[in-house]
Amino acid sequence: MSASDQFDQPPETPIAELLRLAGHRPQPSPQRAALALAAIDAEWRHTVRRRRRRRSLWRLATAAIVLLLLAPTAWIARRARRAAPPPVSQTLATLLAVSPPLRVATAGTGARAIPAQAPAHGHPPRAGDTLTAGAVLDSGASGRAAFRLTNGATVRLDEQTRVRVDAASRLTLERGAIYVESDSRRDAAPALELRTAQGVVRDIGTQFEVRAGDDDIRIRVREGEVELERRAPVPASGDAGRPPTADGSRGTVADGGGAPAPEAGGVDRDRVVRVTQAEEVRVGARGLLSRRIIPRHGADWAWVASIAPPFPIEGVRLAPLLDWVSREQGWSWRYADAATARHAGTVILHGSIDGLTPSQALDAVLPTCDLSHRLDGAQLIVHLDTR
Amino acid sequence: MPGDLDRDRALVRQLLDGDEAALQQFFDGMFARVYRFALARIDQREDAAEDIAQATLCHAMRRLETWRGEATLFTWVCTLCRREIQAWRLGQQLDAGGITLIEDDPEIRAALESLHDRGWQAAEAAVERRELAALVQRLLDHLPARYGDALEWKYLDDLPVRDIAARLDLSEKAAESLLTRARAAFRDVVRSVAPHLASTRPAAPRPSGVLP
Numbered sequence: 178m179s180a181s182d183q184f185d186q187p188p189e190t191p192i193a194e195l196l197r198l199a200g201h202r203p204q205p206s207p208q209r210a211a212l213a214l215a216a217i218d219a220e221w222r223h224t225v226r227r228r229r230r231r232r233s234l235w236r237l238a239t240a241a242i243v244l245l246l247l248a249p250t251a252w253i254a255r256r257a258r259r260a261a262p263p264p265v266s267q268t269l270a271t272l273l274a275v276s277p278p279l280r281v282a283t284a285g286t287g288a289r290a291i292p293a294q295a296p297a298h299g300h301p302p303r304a305g306d307t308l309t310a311g312a313v314l315d316s317g318a319s320g321r322a323a324f325r326l327t328n329g330a331t332v333r334l335d336e337q338t339r340v341r342v343d344a345a346s347r348l349t350l351e352r353g354a355i356y357v358e359s360d361s362r363r364d365a366a367p368a369l370e371l372r373t374a375q376g377v378v379r380d381i382g383t384q385f386e387v388r389a390g391d392d393d394i395r396i397r398v399r400e401g402e403v404e405l406e407r408r409a410p411v412p413a414s415g416d417a418g419r420p421p422t423a424d425g426s427r428g429t430v431a432d433g434g435g436a437p438a439p440e441a442g443g444v445d446r447d448r449v450v451r452v453t454q455a456e457e458v459r460v461g462a463r464g465l466l467s468r469r470i471i472p473r474h475g476a477d478w479a480w481v482a483s484i485a486p487p488f489p490i491e492g493v494r495l496a497p498l499l500d501w502v503s504r505e506q507g508w509s510w511r512y513a514d515a516a517t518a519r520h521a522g523t524v525i526l527h528g529s530i531d532g533l534t535p536s537q538a539l540d541a542v543l544p545t546c547d548l549s550h551r552l553d554g555a556q557l558i559v560h561l562d563t564r
Numbered sequence: 565m566p567g568d569l570d571r572d573r574a575l576v577r578q579l580l581d582g583d584e585a586a587l588q589q590f591f592d593g594m595f596a597r598v599y600r601f602a603l604a605r606i607d608q609r610e611d612a613a614e615d616i617a618q619a620t621l622c623h624a625m626r627r628l629e630t631w632r633g634e635a636t637l638f639t640w641v642c643t644l645c646r647r648e649i650q651a652w653r654l655g656q657q658l659d660a661g662g663i664t665l666i667e668d669d670p671e672i673r674a675a676l677e678s679l680h681d682r683g684w685q686a687a688e689a690a691v692e693r694r695e696l697a698a699l700v701q702r703l704l705d706h707l708p709a710r711y712g713d714a715l716e717w718k719y720l721d722d723l724p725v726r727d728i729a730a731r732l733d734l735s736e737k738a739a740e741s742l743l744t745r746a747r748a749a750f751r752d753v754v755r756s757v758a759p760h761l762a763s764t765r766p767a768a769p770r771p772s773g774v775l776p
Contacts, residue, residue, distance in 0.1 A: 192719075192747055192750055192751055192754070193719045196715055196720060199697040199701050199704070200697060200701075201720060202596070202600055202701045203599075203603060203610075203701075204596055205595065205596060205599040205614050206614070209618075210596075213591075213618035213621065214591050214595070216618055217621045217625055218587060220622040221579065223626075224625050224629070225580065229582075
């Protein structure tokens with residue numbers, strides 16, 4: 178019998194019986210624990226940054242003292258001024274579009290449940306406002322917003338959504354839905370990481386939507402691919418006697434295409450689920466994972482176009498506008514014939530389409546270019562206006 | 565315990581140096597325990613306990629550099645948690661003094677120790693079974709991080725050492741060692757609070773609805 182076997186023998190001791198008498202200790206919900214971890218993580222990063230900044234200042238101050246001993250006074254004074262620049266909050270994102278009501282709370286307000294507060298800028302949030310680490314955006318019952326992260330990705334908030342900007346490549350989605358369009362130049366910036374109560378979503382160069390409920394998550398990928406790393410079981414006492422967690426630790430896979438069901442009582446070692454183009458994956462409250470094919474256009478994506486960041490058309494040729502509209506709508510596009518292509522090639526756009534949805538912009542711009550359009554399924558066909 | 569303090573000091577150093585794994589370790593070792601610490605003091609209000617635990621740990625993160633290592637990290641965090649609880653109770657217009665528990669009040673502690681002379685049957689008669697259970701649960705939370713979890717996995721969930729080792733990300737040998745230390749620590753803490761509990765076997769629980 179090995180030492181481990183001996184240890185596994187039933188321990189009929191007062192200690193063991195006391196433990197049995199006590200039963201399992203109460204546990205916080207996995208969803209709430211995940212949100213708490215995200216909040217604590219943000220505070221920790223702030224502390225570490227502050228400490229590093231202070232250390233840097235100490236090092237610079239030490240260097241300044243050395244220089245003071247070695248260099249002419251005027252040069253030293255100049256150097257010392259440079260050594261201690263005032264701390265400046267780093268801009269992580271810029272608002273591109275706002276559909277009221279949108280509330281923005283700045284960093285430092287918080288830990289608990291991250292309340293949205295009065296505008297931090299002294300005026301209602303508007304396009305052009307910058308966001309720093311810890312900023313929380315809350316779109317309320319009917320608001321929407323779009324912002325661009327400094328890593329190049331654009332992010333849109335649907336109604337009833339609350340999201341926090343943690344870093345240039347990291348967001349925390351507390352509730353609601355966001356749509357992400359990442360920079361296609363993959364060498365440009367690190368992949369976006371989106372934290373939710375149900376797991377972490379990582380973008381692999383793509384357009385996708387994540388909708389987080391109280392205890393479930395839905396990911397829909399329009400283009401490219403994303404990865405969902407489902408939450409590990411909340412590490413605490415055993416989960417026997419507790420309901421299965423929303424992280425899939427006891428989940429099953431409906432279609433056999435995702436993570437395998439873990440062994441009873443074991444550890445789910447395969448928590449990563451990939452979601453590819455035109456796919457939807459849902460992880461329900463009991464960890465049940467389902468996967469289905471979805472269209473890349475249509476009503477389910479309508480909210481995304483309604484808060485599209487403005488597209489500047491002044492001095493732009495027609496093709497980039499058609500690219501933009503098609504990307505926003507999930508369409509492809511082509512000219513109806515060679516004559517249309519030749520004519521469109523001569524068009525230079527002027528003016529502005531700010532405030533128009535992509536579809537409205539198309540309706541507004543094409544007639545001014547003697548062009549028209551029709552839809553064939555998900556294909557936009559542009560042709561000469563013969564009226 | 566000096567070993568705990570050393571471990572806590574190392575953990576805080578790693579946290580301040582920006583070690584991501586240390587953050588997870590801190591969270592794993594603290595959140596549920598602080599949650600239960602709060603829960604017992606706010607009339608079992610689960611939502612509020614979760615909020616308080618989160619606020620406490622956020623506060624701890626902000627003030628991490630002020631921890632001097634004189635008491636264990638958990639004791640320090642509990643001090644912060646008490647303030648959060650007080651603030652919550654004031655917000656709820658409740659008595660800010662809150663509920664006094666075994667680890668808060670030496671008199672209650674002495675009263676429990678007095679059970680020694682009466683034995684387990686008397687203890688059952690004198691103290692509600694659930695109060696005793698709650699006491700044992702709180703004692704588990706005052707053990708070093710993961711000891712309580714390991715004991716629950718072993719004696720409540722009947723997990724083999726191999727599985728416990730996997731959950732703790734340890735070798736089987738290290739898990740055995742941790743279990744041995746956890747049992748010893750638990751026995752010590754029980755002895756210090758109610759000595760008879762560590763040496764006398766409790767009466768088997770009676771099935772409900774069956775007369776003795």
